[in-house]
Amino acid sequence: MIEPCHDVVCSFWSYLNQGPMTLTIILHTLIVLPMIWIYFDEKKRLERGDLPNE
Amino acid sequence: MEEKVSVWTSNRFWRRSATWVTGVASVLLIFLTFDSMAQMKMGSAKDIEKKIDRRIPSPVVINYTIDYKLDPYRGHEIPIIGGEMRRPEGGIKSAYEKKEKFFGRDDYSEKEARELIHKGKLTIQAKNCMDCHTLLGNGAYYAPDLTKAWLDPTWETLAPAYNGKEYAIAAFLQDPPKMAMHERKMPNLGITKEEAKAVVAYLKFMSAIDTNGFPRNFGKIKGAVDARK
Numbered sequence: 001m002i003e004p005c006h007d008v009v010c011s012f013w014s015y016l017n018q019g020p021m022t023l024t025i026i027l028h029t030l031i032v033l034p035m036i037w038i039y040f041d042e043k044k045r046l047e048r049g050d051l052p053n054e
Numbered sequence: 055m056e057e058k059v060s061v062w063t064s065n066r067f068w069r070r071s072a073t074w075v076t077g078v079a080s081v082l083l084i085f086l087t088f089d090s091m092a093q094m095k096m097g098s099a100k101d102i103e104k105k106i107d108r109r110i111p112s113p114v115v116i117n118y119t120i121d122y123k124l125d126p127y128r129g130h131e132i133p134i135i136g137g138e139m140r141r142p143e144g145g146i147k148s149a150y151e152k153k154e155k156f157f158g159r160d161d162y163s164e165k166e167a168r169e170l171i172h173k174g175k176l177t178i179q180a181k182n183c184m185d186c187h188t189l190l191g192n193g194a195y196y197a198p199d200l201t202k203a204w205l206d207p208t209w210e211t212l213a214p215a216y217n218g219k220e221y222a223i224a225a226f227l228q229d230p231p232k233m234a235m236h237e238r239k240m241p242n243l244g245i246t247k248e249e250a251k252a253v254v255a256y257l258k259f260m261s262a263i264d265t266n267g268f269p270r271n272f273g274k275i276k277g278a279v280d281a282r283k
Contacts, residue, residue, distance in 0.1 A: 046059035
């Protein structure tokens with residue numbers, strides 16, 4: 001399932017780059033997943049109404 | 055009943071998201087910059103002895119034969135330095151074994167080769183080759199792309215008459231109108247014999263740089279200078 005590095009000079013990033021788009025998908029997931037957590041965290045706070053005045 | 059809340063119109067949500075995205079992107083870019091720097095580091099003569107591939111090989115590659123072949127493993131053409139060998143995981147790689155004479159020698163030391171290609175680079179900059187040509191993706195497309203110009207089959211056809219490909223290219227550079235082979239004639243730029251030798255060394259070195267298959271389909275073009283015919 002995990003392919004060996006295809007790059008000339010191998011690095012952490014080239015191992016993540018398993019095929020076309022893979023590196024992009026991994027990096028976007030890294031950014032988007034915590035945003036989902038931020039969304040629900042904010043929702044919880046708004047429902048509790050414990051937000052400081054903006 | 056619980057009050058309906060709107061996260062999408064909350065300033066705090068957007069501020070936290072923007073902070074997170076900007077922060078992660080900045081850290082990523084810093085890491086990727088260091089990765090690119092490692093990729094761009096020039097290899098040494100020791101790497102070639104140990105048959106370690108580098109994107110930018112040591113200038114001593116001018117002592118070796120250079121070819122450009124399709125590597126099915128990586129899916130594009132790669133420079134093959136000093137003959138090819140099979141990669142254990144599949145595909146091909148440089149063997150760094152087969153040498154060839156370059157201006158009568160195949161024993162340029164790392165220092166000599168580096169000085170030669172440095173002089174070639176200075177000449178290329180001084181004569182503004184990029185006004186018409188492209189080198190490694192930079193420059194114009196009025197004249198043929200020089201990134202893999204050393205491998206242009208046209209020079210192979212001229213090589214026997216000049217006693218070698220490098221002599222043919224050097225003769226052309228010293229008086230291009232005399233050897234014109236294209237409607238867009240290259241002007242005489244007053245390149246001296248020594249400068250021409252250095253430029254040819256730079257062209258040979260540049261053709262050994264692994265550019266991820268750029269320019270595309272180079273091997274399939276009959277010869278950049280007569281590709282339009």
